[in-house]
Amino acid sequence: MEIWINPACSKCRTAVSTLDKAGAAYTQRRYLEEPPTVDEIEEVLVRLGLEPWDIVRTGEPVAKEIGLKELPKDAEHRDRWVAAMAAHPKLIQRPIITLDDGTAVVARDPETLARVVEGS
Template sequence: MSVVIYHNPRCSKSRQTLELLRNKGVKPEIREYLKSPPSVSELEEVLGLLGIEPLDLMRRKEAAFKDLGLGDGSKDRAMLLQAMHETPVLIERPIVLANGKAAIGRPPEDVLKVL
């Protein structure tokens, strides 16, 4: 089984999720998305797997969210996706992809449903 985690090593929830996966015997591909941001098409795929809209995948308390005016309703889907690609700190984390499914690890145990 191929498992990918969009991981931020500075985030406690991301570290907890990675530890949980490893404790279950899973050796995920670790994608440090801040260093290697997902493309717009990868973000579209993740949104489809999660069944959510771009704003639902964004960290709304990040300064960049406010600075870019992303919550004012004036940005279309393409603009929101581009913002996440260009400013990956906006992406909620961690995200685990496995078995054609995706889950956000908040709480970390939520990712177990995709294994």
């Protein structure tokens, strides 16, 4: 499994600590330093079963700066949402864990982390 993290994020640190305590095998991706491509974001969205606006941190200042908050959440504008995340990875919700079974989760709560650990 791989976990996309921002080391400054407390939820990311909690997720990493939980995985470490469980002895789970994983790799870390510091996605602000190694931003995902549009294709990688699309793949993660498929694995999550979500749309881009479902995992965008609209409270980030850059979301306002680029007008993302006003962008419609529809198929016509979907590519622009994904492109914004690729160009500004800080917009991506975190942590995201891609699992070996082909799924992924946004691991922001203890229940989701527990399911990840149980499956590892």
